[in-house]
Amino acid sequence: MVGRDQSQGVLRIGPNHLSYSDPQAIKYIYGHGTKCAKDTGYEIQKGTHYHLADVVDKPDHARKRKILASAYAIKNLEEWEYKVADKVERLIRQFDKRCTAPLPAGQIVPNPEDANVNYRMWTNFFTVEAIADIGLSLKLGFLDRGDDMCEAVNPDGTKFTAPFRESLYTVNEKTSLIVHTYDWFKTLDKLSSYTYGIYRRGTKAAKAWDGIHLALTLKRLEAYRRGEKNDDFFQALMEDKSGQPNNLELGEIDAEINIMLNAGSTTTAIAIANVMFHLLKNPKVLAQLREEIDRAMDPDETIASYENVKNLPYLRACLDESLRIYSPTTQNLGRVTPAEGMQIIDQFIPGGVSVSMSAHVVHQDPSIFPEPRKYIPERWLGEEGKKLQPYFLAFSAGARGCIGRNISYLEQTVLLASLLHRYEFALPHPNFEVTRQETMNYHVGPLPLKVWRRDIPGMEVSEKV
Ligand code: HEM
Numbered sequence: 001m002v003g004r005d006q007s008q009g010v011l012r013i014g015p016n017h018l019s020y021s022d023p024q025a026i027k028y029i030y031g032h033g034t035k036c037a038k039d040t041g042y043e044i045q046k047g048t049h050y051h052l053a054d055v056v057d058k059p060d061h062a063r064k065r066k067i068l069a070s071a072y073a074i075k076n077l078e079e080w081e082y083k084v085a086d087k088v089e090r091l092i093r094q095f096d097k098r099c100t101a102p103l104p105a106g107q108i109v110p111n112p113e114d115a116n117v118n119y120r121m122w123t124n125f126f127t128v129e130a131i132a133d134i135g136l137s138l139k140l141g142f143l144d145r146g147d148d149m150c151e152a153v154n155p156d157g158t159k160f161t162a163p164f165r166e167s168l169y170t171v172n173e174k175t176s177l178i179v180h181t182y183d184w185f186k187t188l189d190k191l192s193s194y195t196y197g198i199y200r201r202g203t204k205a206a207k208a209w210d211g212i213h214l215a216l217t218l219k220r221l222e223a224y225r226r227g228e229k230n231d232d233f234f235q236a237l238m239e240d241k242s243g244q245p246n247n248l249e250l251g252e253i254d255a256e257i258n259i260m261l262n263a264g265s266t267t268t269a270i271a272i273a274n275v276m277f278h279l280l281k282n283p284k285v286l287a288q289l290r291e292e293i294d295r296a297m298d299p300d301e302t303i304a305s306y307e308n309v310k311n312l313p314y315l316r317a318c319l320d321e322s323l324r325i326y327s328p329t330t331q332n333l334g335r336v337t338p339a340e341g342m343q344i345i346d347q348f349i350p351g352g353v354s355v356s357m358s359a360h361v362v363h364q365d366p367s368i369f370p371e372p373r374k375y376i377p378e379r380w381l382g383e384e385g386k387k388l389q390p391y392f393l394a395f396s397a398g399a400r401g402c403i404g405r406n407i408s409y410l411e412q413t414v415l416l417a418s419l420l421h422r423y424e425f426a427l428p429h430p431n432f433e434v435t436r437q438e439t440m441n442y443h444v445g446p447l448p449l450k451v452w453r454r455d456i457p458g459m460e461v462s463e464k465v
Contacts, residue, residue, distance in 0.1 A: 010347075014180060017354040019332050020344070021361045023368065023391050028344045029335050029355050030397040035342045036335035038400065039354040044185045045175065047210075051255035052403065053263060065403065067246055068256070071236040072403045077306065077410050079231060083133040084411055085303045088418050090143035091126050092302065095423060095451050102452045103426055110450040115428040119276055120447040123415070124148075124269035128164055130411050131264035135257065136220040137230035140164075152211030153218065162208035168262060169443065171209050174202025176331070176439040213258040221253070233260060266441055267328035268408045272415060273444045275322035277434055278375045279420075280427050280449075285377060286420075289318050293417045299458025304417035306410060312417075317377035317385065319412050323394040324363045325375060330442045332356035333396060359393035360442075422459075426450040 009022035020029065029036055042054040052068060055061045070076065100114040125142035132138045142148045148164040177198065178188045192199035220234045229235060237253055239245050248256075279286040292314045297304055309315060337344075339351040349355065364372040368391045369379065379385060395402035402408075419425075428448055435445030 013332065014182075014354065016352070017180075017332075017334065017356070018349070019361075020355065020357045021365070022345060023362050023365065024345050025355075025357055026362070026390070026393065026397060028342070029357060030333075030393075030400065032398045034335070034398060035338045036355065037338075039334035039336040039356075040182055041179055041334045041354070044182065045179065047251070047255055047258070049249065049251040049255040051252075051259040053259045061399070064256075065399075067240075068233065068236060068403065070241060071233040072407065077406055080134045080407065080410060081306050081414070084130050084306075084414050087126050087130045087133070087143060088303050088415055090129070091122060091415070092418065092422065094122060094143060094146065095419070096453075099423070099452050100450055102424065102455070103450065108426075109429045110426050112428065114450040115426070115448040117449045117451045118446050119425075119449045120269075120273040120434075120444055123272045123276075124165060124265070126415065127265040127269040127272065127411060128261070131261060131407075132216065133232075134407065135233040135260045135264065136216055137223070137228075137232045137234070138216060138220060150212050151215045151219075152208060153215040154207075154211055155214075159215070160208075160211065162212055164212060167205045167208035167212060168266065169439065170198070170201050170205035172262075172266075172440040173437075174198055174205070179440075210258075213261055214254055216261070217250075217254045217257045220257075221250075263402075264404055264407070268411055270326075270328040270441060270444055271319070271323055271408065272412055273434070273447050274326045274328075275319055275412070275416065276425065276449075277427075277444070277447060278322045278325070279318065280425060282375050285318065285375065289314055289377075290420055293421050294456065297417065297421050299456055302418065302422065304414050304421065306414055309413050309417040310409075312413075313381055314377060315413060315417060316409075317380035319409070319416070320380050320392065320394075321375055321377040324369065324392065325373070326436075326442060326444075327359040327363060327394045328441050329394070329396075330358055330360040330438060331440065332358050357393070359396070362391050362393055365391075422454060423451050424454055 009020060011019045011021070013019045028034060037058060038054070038056045043056050046054050050056075050060065050064075052061070052064045055064060095117060098117050100110075100116070103110055122143070125148060128148065129140050129142050132140050140148075140150060142164070149161045150164045152160050152162045154160070174192065178185055178192070181188060193203035223230070224234065224238055234257070237246060237248060237256055279289065292312050293304070293309065296308045296312055334354045334356045337349050337351050337353045337355060341348060341350045343349070344355060363369065366372050368388065380388060395405045426449065428450075434447055437443045437445070
């Protein structure tokens with residue numbers, strides 16, 4: 001049921017769910033100090049144990065967030081940088097192999113066979129491998145092999161292999177189709193294995209996905225039990241900084257690894273594909289960004305150092321403008337009002353009502369972002385840009401906002417700077433459009449690109465990584 005509520009800017013998107021478009025509602029629904037909690041849409045998705053993203057109880061959330069806070073802290077980013085740099089290097093090896101001759105001056109459409117790099121796929125391998133290394137110190141080999149077949153294990157211990165992306169994205173697609181039925185979700189989820197199409201495929205994929213994160217959890221646990229003290233999220237899950245064990249049950253550890261591999265790779269991969277697409281559609285922006293990056297990197301530098309590129313204002317503006325136009329998470333992130341009800345802007349909302357705001361709605365509001373469909377990174381620069389931050393909802397806001405945004409910026413910044421410094425890219429043709437599908441995330445389809453080495457003074461084109 002979709003209908004207009006009494007006040008402007010509120011849409012009833014379910015029998016008990018109000019969706020807001022007035023940005024004033026952000027602080028009431030998501031801000032620090034909100035009286036709302038995550039709504040039942042999260043609770044029903046939980047497995048044997050809650051993880052950081054689906055736990056509803058506020059003290060339990062605070063406990064989990066405290067355990068992981070040090071791992072995600074901004075001061076630790078430098079510790080993860082070498083892991084990200086390693087993945088950039090592996091990606092570059094693959095792109096180097098696929099480089100074609102430069103596009104002749106004046107030619108804008110490459111030969112069809114030259115658009116031989118599926119940027120979306122390769123950079124998704126990059127984000128999965130980066131988080132598997134940062135989180136578990138595991139090397140999955142996707143970037144070296146060019147596929148994402150992953151070890152997996154059934155609860156009875158039998159082993160199998162399954163494709164990482166297809167398994168995860170199929171589960172998410174199925175979930176997105178039935179999760180908003182709330183009370184019916186569990187029943188529909190069970191029944192879906194007896195049906196067909198995406199529902200049946202989703203059930204099969206859920207087994208594969210559960211097998212993948214469990215296998216990776218057990219592998220890392222084995223290393224931990226052997227006494228390996230790696231610097232990664234897993235270590236933070238097992239012990240605090242002084243070595244005191246956190247004594248988490250295996251189910252909780254597995255749940256945290258599940259969300260880390262999922263949230264930690266999917267959204268950043270979408271963001272990385274989107275920003276490249278926007279840049280190639282906006283050559284003047286791309287040229288300006290390159291100038292900024294080239295000034296920050298030595299001509300013969302292959303992998304950007306985070307220190308040198310993390311504060312480049314135009315680079316950050318290009319990333320944020322892309323995250324604004326196509327936020328990787330556009331779905332309404334439901335929160336529930338407290339039992340006694342609460343005020344939202346100038347209206348009293350009774351207790352137990354789901355309330356939310358889609359990032360897409362505020363990001364497309366022309367009174368905040370004039371010409372909202374246009375890719376204009378300049379809007380994020382200087383003092384005027386700072387004023388827009390309260391309306392930037394790509395990572396949500398408040399205590400339940402994204403814990404991984406700094407890691408995401410580390411990955412996006414180092415990768416994009418390194419690639420734009422080394423290569424030229426071209427779309428298959430100037431009118432090329434990517435396909436998009438909204439599931440639990442706003443996914444991007446294949447992005448086939450022609451890639452060739454740049455010829456800039458001081459850069460050794462034959463140099464190998
Ligand atoms: C461009 C990249 C990213 C975007 C757009 C993004 C977006 C979001 C959003 C919108 C939320 C709120 C979800 C909700 O309310 O249900 C969230 C939460 C979360 N994100 Fe991210 N995320 C990104 C990258 C990452 C990375 C790299 C990680 C892990 C390394 C991560 C881990 C998480 C976790 C664990 C939560 C739950 C936090 C909590 O409830 O305390 N995210 N993210």
